[in-house]
Amino acid sequence: MVDIDLESIHKAFDDAVALEEVSLTVEDGEFFTLVGPSGCGKTTTLRTIAGLSSPTDGTVRFDGEDVSDVPVEDRNVGVVFQSYALFPHMTVTENIRYGLRFTDPPRGLTADERVEELLELVDLPGMGDREPDELSGGQQQRVALARALAPAPDVLLLDEPMSALDARLREQLRREIKRIQRELGVTTVYVTHDQEEALAVSDRLAVMNDGGVEQVGTPVEVYEQPATEFVASFVGENNVFSGVVAANENGELAIEVDEKAPEGHRFHVAAEDHGGHAGHGAAADTDADDSHVDEAHAVGDHVTFCVRPTNLDPAASQNRFPVALGADEYLGGTTRLYGEWAGREIVLRLPEPPAEDAITVGFDPTEATLL
Amino acid sequence: MTATRERFESVALPLAAVGTVLLLTVLFYYPVGRVLSEAVWRDSGLTAEPLAEVLTDPFFFGVVAQAFEDPSILWTAIEPHTFRLSVPFVDAAIALNYPFPDYRLGLFGFTAYQAFLSTLASVALGLPGAYVLARFEFPGRKTIRSLTAVPFVMPSIMVAIGFIATFGRNGVVNDVLLALGLPRIELLYTLPIIVLAHAFYDAPLVARVTATAWEGVDASTAETARSLGASPRRAFVDVVLPQLLPAILTGALLTFIFSFMSFAIVLALGGLSLATVEVWVYHRVNQLDYATASSLATLEMLFSLLLTYAYLRYEARQRAESASRPAPRKRLFGALNLDRLAVWGYVVVVLVVFVTPMASMILESITGPNGLTLDYYRFLVTRQAEAAEFQIKPLTAVQNSLLYGVASLAIAVPMGVLLAIVSTRDVPGSKLVDTLSMAPFAVSGVVVGLGLLQGLVFGTELLGYRITVTGAVAVVAAHAVGAYPFVTRNVAPLLATIDRSVVESARTLGASRFRVLLDIELPQVFAGVVAGAAFAFAISIGEFDSTVILASGSSAYTMPVAIERFLGRRLGPATAMGCVLLAVTAASFVVIDRLGDGRGM
Numbered sequence: 001m002v003d004i005d006l007e008s009i010h011k012a013f014d015d016a017v018a019l020e021e022v023s024l025t026v027e028d029g030e031f032f033t034l035v036g037p038s039g040c041g042k043t044t045t046l047r048t049i050a051g052l053s054s055p056t057d058g059t060v061r062f063d064g065e066d067v068s069d070v071p072v073e074d075r076n077v078g079v080v081f082q083s084y085a086l087f088p089h090m091t092v093t094e095n096i097r098y099g100l101r102f103t104d105p106p107r108g109l110t111a112d113e114r115v116e117e118l119l120e121l122v123d124l125p126g127m128g129d130r131e132p133d134e135l136s137g138g139q140q141q142r143v144a145l146a147r148a149l150a151p152a153p154d155v156l157l158l159d160e161p162m163s164a165l166d167a168r169l170r171e172q173l174r175r176e177i178k179r180i181q182r183e184l185g186v187t188t189v190y191v192t193h194d195q196e197e198a199l200a201v202s203d204r205l206a207v208m209n210d211g212g213v214e215q216v217g218t219p220v221e222v223y224e225q226p227a228t229e230f231v232a233s234f235v236g237e238n239n240v241f242s243g244v245v246a247a248n249e250n251g252e253l254a255i256e257v258d259e260k261a262p263e264g265h266r267f268h269v270a271a272e273d274h275g276g277h278a279g280h281g282a283a284a285d286t287d288a289d290d291s292h293v294d295e296a297h298a299v300g301d302h303v304t305f306c307v308r309p310t311n312l313d314p315a316a317s318q319n320r321f322p323v324a325l326g327a328d329e330y331l332g333g334t335t336r337l338y339g340e341w342a343g344r345e346i347v348l349r350l351p352e353p354p355a356e357d358a359i360t361v362g363f364d365p366t367e368a369t370l371l
Numbered sequence: 372m373t374a375t376r377e378r379f380e381s382v383a384l385p386l387a388a389v390g391t392v393l394l395l396t397v398l399f400y401y402p403v404g405r406v407l408s409e410a411v412w413r414d415s416g417l418t419a420e421p422l423a424e425v426l427t428d429p430f431f432f433g434v435v436a437q438a439f440e441d442p443s444i445l446w447t448a449i450e451p452h453t454f455r456l457s458v459p460f461v462d463a464a465i466a467l468n469y470p471f472p473d474y475r476l477g478l479f480g481f482t483a484y485q486a487f488l489s490t491l492a493s494v495a496l497g498l499p500g501a502y503v504l505a506r507f508e509f510p511g512r513k514t515i516r517s518l519t520a521v522p523f524v525m526p527s528i529m530v531a532i533g534f535i536a537t538f539g540r541n542g543v544v545n546d547v548l549l550a551l552g553l554p555r556i557e558l559l560y561t562l563p564i565i566v567l568a569h570a571f572y573d574a575p576l577v578a579r580v581t582a583t584a585w586e587g588v589d590a591s592t593a594e595t596a597r598s599l600g601a602s603p604r605r606a607f608v609d610v611v612l613p614q615l616l617p618a619i620l621t622g623a624l625l626t627f628i629f630s631f632m633s634f635a636i637v638l639a640l641g642g643l644s645l646a647t648v649e650v651w652v653y654h655r656v657n658q659l660d661y662a663t664a665s666s667l668a669t670l671e672m673l674f675s676l677l678l679t680y681a682y683l684r685y686e687a688r689q690r691a692e693s694a695s696r697p698a699p700r701k702r703l704f705g706a707l708n709l710d711r712l713a714v715w716g717y718v719v720v721v722l723v724v725f726v727t728p729m730a731s732m733i734l735e736s737i738t739g740p741n742g743l744t745l746d747y748y749r750f751l752v753t754r755q756a757e758a759a760e761f762q763i764k765p766l767t768a769v770q771n772s773l774l775y776g777v778a779s780l781a782i783a784v785p786m787g788v789l790l791a792i793v794s795t796r797d798v799p800g801s802k803l804v805d806t807l808s809m810a811p812f813a814v815s816g817v818v819v820g821l822g823l824l825q826g827l828v829f830g831t832e833l834l835g836y837r838i839t840v841t842g843a844v845a846v847v848a849a850h851a852v853g854a855y856p857f858v859t860r861n862v863a864p865l866l867a868t869i870d871r872s873v874v875e876s877a878r879t880l881g882a883s884r885f886r887v888l889l890d891i892e893l894p895q896v897f898a899g900v901v902a903g904a905a906f907a908f909a910i911s912i913g914e915f916d917s918t919v920i921l922a923s924g925s926s927a928y929t930m931p932v933a934i935e936r937f938l939g940r941r942l943g944p945a946t947a948m949g950c951v952l953l954a955v956t957a958a959s960f961v962v963i964d965r966l967g968d969g970r971g972m
Contacts, residue, residue: 052875072878079879081872088873089894098890102881144876151880 002063002154002187003028004049009058011044018044019055020211027204029185031178035198036208037234042191043159045208049189050157051075062154073102075155078148082160084140086132086147092119093128096147103151118146121180138169145177149184156181156188163193174201195235199223207231229371232306237336237347239312240371241267242304245297252365253297255305259342267319269305269368271297297370304371307363309336309349316362323361328353383885384792388804391789394782395808398848401831402822403672403814409665409825421666431667432477479670482631482647485562489569489630490623496570496724497577497622499717501615504578505585507714509703516582519575523857524906524960526913527572528931531639532949533728534568535559535942536735543731565641569630571724577622584618585611590698617685624682632675632815635915635931639938649916652817656920661825668818679813683806729953736946747947754944765948767926768933772912772955775843775929779850779911784904786851787858791896792888794859795866808859811852816916819849824920842927846918850911857910858903865896909959912952930955 004026011019019041026032034042047053048060051072060068067075078099087095096115105114119125122142132140141161148156158177162170178201181188192198198205199219207214207222207230215227226232229240243257246266253271297303323339323346330353337348339359348361410421425431504516522530537543538558545555558564588611596606634649641647643654648671655664703714736747751765758764794805811819823845830839840848869892877887893900915931922928928936930952937945 050875050879052878072875073881073883075879076881077879079876081876083870083872085870085872085876087877087891098877098882099880147876147880153879157879 003030004155004187004189005059005061005064006045006049007059007061009045009048009055009060011041011048011053012056017211019048022058022208022211022213024206024213024216026187026189029187031181031188031190031201031203033190033192033198033202033205034208035192035195035205035235036214038193040208041211042193042208046157046159046189046191049155050077050079052079076103076151076153077155077157078151078153079157079159080141080144080148080161082163084132084137084144084164086140086143088132090132091128092124092130092132092135092143095132095143096128096150099147099151105150106152114150118150121149121183122146123176137165138173141165141173142176145180149180149186154187156186158188158190160191160193162197170197177201199235207234209234225369226306226371229304229306232369232371237309237349238306239309239346240304240306242302243267245299245301245303248297248299253303253370255303259344265321265342267305267368268365269370270366271370305368306371307368309347311363311367312346312348312361313363314350314354314359314361316364318362318364319368320360320362322358323348324358325354325356381883381885384888387785387789388793391786392804392807394786395852398823399811399814399819399852402826403818404822405826406665406668406818406822407672409661410669421662422669425663425666425670428477430477432479478646478648478651479674481645482649485565485569485637485645485647486627486630486633488562488566489573489633490626492566492570493573493577493626493630494619494623496574496720498581498619499714500574500578500721501581501585503703503714503717504582506698506701507703508700516579519579521960522572522575524909524913524956525572526915526931526952526956527633527635528639528915528934529732529913529949529952529956530568530571530728531636532934532938532942532945533732534564534571534636534640535938536731536946537728538564539942541942543727543734559640560642560644562641562645565637565645567724568636568640569626569633571728572633572636573622573626573629574724576625577619580622580625581615581618584615586697588614588697590696593698621682621686624678624685628675628678628682628813631678632671634815634817635935639935649815649817652821653920656817656821656824657923661821664821668815668821672814672818675815676810676813679809683809732946732949732953735942736950739943747943750944751947751951763928763933763936765933768928768930768948769951769955771843771927772929772931772952775847775850776908776911778847779854780904780907782847782851783855783907783911784858784900787855787903787907788862788893788900790855791859791862791866792892795863809856812856816849816853816914816918817920819852820917820920823849823917828921842921842925845921846927846929849917849921850914851907853914853917854907854910857906858900861899861903861906862896865899866892869895905959909956912955912959 004024006022006024009019009022011017022041022045024045034045036042044053048055051060051067051070055068058068059066062075087098090098093115096118097111100111100114105111109117115128116125119128122145124139124142124146127135127139127143132143135143145161161177162173165173174197190198190201195207199222202219204216204218205222206216209230215222215231217225217227222231222235226235226238232238232240241255241257241259243255245253246256247254248271251271253269255267255269257265257267259265321341323341325337325339327338329336334349334351335353337350337353339346339348348359411417411419413420500519504512504519535542538556539545540555540557540559544558548555592610592614593606596610597603601609631647632649633647634653637645637647638650638653641650643650646654648667652664652667652671655661655667701710703711705711737743737745739746754762755764755766790804790808793801794808795801827838827840827848828842828845830837832838873891874887877891878884882890912929913931914929915935918927918929919932919935922932930948934945934948934952937948
């Protein structure tokens with residue numbers, strides 16, 4: 001198993017820049033996710049690691065060794081694509097065996113034993129003689145996974161492997177992929193556009209946007225301490241405010257927000273570490289992204305902060321402001337409400353929609369996160 | 372050892388590509404270039420004189436040749452003429468007014484005119500077929516759909532024989548009229564019979580291309596129009612028809628190109644009195660007037676290259692996508708309504724146009740003046756034994772055809788597959804290779820024959836050696852050149868549909884690019900390769916245009932050439948030979964039907 005190091009990868013296509021100065025480190029045995037909207041460069045990054053796309057500039061290292069010029073077939077990576085990409089003229093067994101034509105099976109196993117072992121691993125015992133078109137989408141994807149794992153690759157690369165499956169199957173299969181990855185301890189890079197999925201499966205994740213990396217961190221870090229406005233609104237829902245620091249007293253910033261509201265347009269936000277929420281502060285055991293935490297905010301500085309919909313509470317005593325309610329969506333257990341305050345949209349989460357068409361909510365200064 | 376193999380694998384494809392290009396140069400570009408140079412090179416100097424001679428000759432360009440002096444004569448060139456058709460059963464003659472060009476259009480004008488009429492006829496005959504194939508369900512629909520690919524492997528001279536057997540002076544139609552005590556009709560050597568024969572070839576093409584587009588029309592587009600208030604007719608005109616139009620135009624453009632370059636049909640059904648450019652080139656070659664032949668061929672080639680380029684450009688812009696939800700098909704068998712009645716009327720027309728010629732040929736081959744006979748087949752056997760030196764031996768023709776067919780296949784299949792690979796790869800120059808390798812589509816068989824005759828059979832000086840090849844080798848070369856685009860056309864689309872991530876998966880598992888080709892790509896397109904091979908064989912078996920030029924005066928004649936020679940004397944032996952040819956062609960069609968899907972053009 002190896003760790004992966006991408007150093008200032010730059011990729012330009014004929015007409016557009018796909019990646020700009022992407023630098024990432026994936027630890028040995030880690031489940032690492034690249035997440036972002038379509039066109040953000042996550043798939044290009046994955047293809048660069050695989051050797052399917054050669055960067056215009058920059059270096060790819062496996063265990064410190066420069067593999068930028070190693071062709072894909074010699075990189076010892078396993079790739080699973082969204083479209084499964086099974087060889088249609090081969091049976092399940094022949095598909096899984098294909099990589100063993102070029103690499104000996106691990107631990108001195110014979111090819112047959114290796115195929116049996118992998119069919120067990122992906123929970124398809126006895127299916128070896130099937131043709132790919134006799135399998136369901138989920139089964140095909142398991143075969144694709146087994147095929148990628150057969151030569152015991154150093155790195156497992158998964159490119160939106162479950163996007164073509166329905167929601168229930170997706171959740172089941174992602175648990176299974178996670179289990180297999182734990183069992184084998186193979187360094188894994190997973191690409192998805194689904195931020196919920198990224199939070200659910202990753203050891204760490206990189207949020208990408210517009211050809212660059214916005215933030216790298218554990219799911220908790222990324223969710224609780226978004227580094228940029230993009231991350232704040234892409235990962236989970238958020239209400240993002242910006243304004244000017246009017247005072248900085250007792251570890252609290254008084255922020256005059258840009259919206260001109262008749263009342264309450266000055267919000268109080270904890271200036272300290274966002275880990276103020278009990279129990280979450282210790283989660284940051286990596287060195288990723290803690291740059292802005294201890295910055296001093298002087299009066300007159302322009303700052304941005306966000307408050308999760310779940311933290312906007314009608315019972316809160318501070319930072320209260322009135323919200324005119326619009327549409328609501330019942331989500332089972334909670335209701336999402338779209339409202340308006342001072343000409344901007346505010347998203348709320350409440351146990352049930354109030355009877356009135358306006359509500360006053362507030363938030364604790366420690367529940368807001370400075371970006 | 373491994374290093375050597377890897378070295379070999381990395382150079383194998385480029386080497387093979389270079390070899391193919393070299394072969395193409397020898398078999399196609401050099402010979403055709405010879406024809407071209409003949410037209411612009413005189414007394415070791417570049418000259419426009421031969422071309423100018425043709426361009427300013429009213430015989431070739433009619434009024435256009437003189438229009439530099441008086442443009443107004445262009446407008447008077449086409450005026451309505453009357454074509455009289457005596458109608459059996461009715462004691463009258465119908466006078467059909469149609470704009471018939473006379474000598475004022477010139478040879479080129481007439482060639483374009485007959486191609487235009489053929490295109491109209493093919494579209495008119497083909498569109499109802501597209502409707503039936505795309506919108507109705509009936510037993511045998513798939514078989515009939517694949518039968519629309521048949522004309523491509525139908526030897527043109529055999530179709531001509533079929534039309535003579537049907538509409539000729541002693542053909543089936545006149546036999547029936549005579550038996551009913553009605554006067555004969557004379558259709559041979561008229562423009563309508565040529566147009567009808569071209570429609571026989573090209574209407575199925577129009578039908579297939581259009582039906583494919585029709586099946587690709589998403590039902591919800593028309594349903595949306597209906598829900599917005601459009602009547603069924605309006606929904607069709609506003610929403611469905613625009614989606615079909617590109618396909619109809621594609622079919623029409625191809626039909627025009629094929630009809631413009633058509634040779635055997637015009638030669639056999641029209642003769643010199645209705646000669647097109649192609650027939651006239653052949654005529655000049657027979658008269659050993661190579662200079663005029665080359666000038667004419669050059670001008671024809673320029674025109675057809677231009678048209679083919681337009682076609683390829685147009686076709687590239689529209690790729691058929693399969694519909695997410697095609698409209699459900701109507702049942703053909705059911706209570707008779709206007710729709711079904713019209714379809715049944717069309718079926719009768721189809722039977723007359725498509726089935727009668729082949730049936731008549733078979734019928735004529737076994738009927739003599741005194742009823743049923745096998746005399747004509749017996750003639751083929753006895754002629755084999757008794758033929759004089761200059762006469763054609765029937766069995767030798769069969770043997771030659773089979774031999775050349777296998778040899779052409781052996782050259783055309785690797786060549787076609789390789790070009791398919793190169794053209795679907797994203798490598799520098801693949802577009803150029805694609806275009807250059809499809810050029811034989813645009814160059815007529817007569818021109819290729821003429822080029823090979825002058826370039827290879829007459830011989831070429833190279834490094835002090837005189838290189839000549841025999842007629843048989845030249846015939847195989849011409850057939851291979853005519854056939855390999857069909858292989859490429861059958862293989863390339865299949866290669867292009869292979870999911871890129873399938874190839875990439877194999878690469879990540881450790882396979883080199885060359886191994887991926889052998890292990891993953893070629894096995895998946897195998898059906899296309901076999902279908903392409905069957906096409907190549909059938910093309911070779913039926914090729915007439917270049918063979919008749921290259922085989923003249925040698926023993927390298929084939930079945931189609933034999934048919935044409937027999938045709939000069941009596942219809943009987945020609946139809947018998949036609950039936951033999953039909954049997955061989957049908958056999959290769961069975962292979963195409965089993966393994967391919969008639970994707971080739």
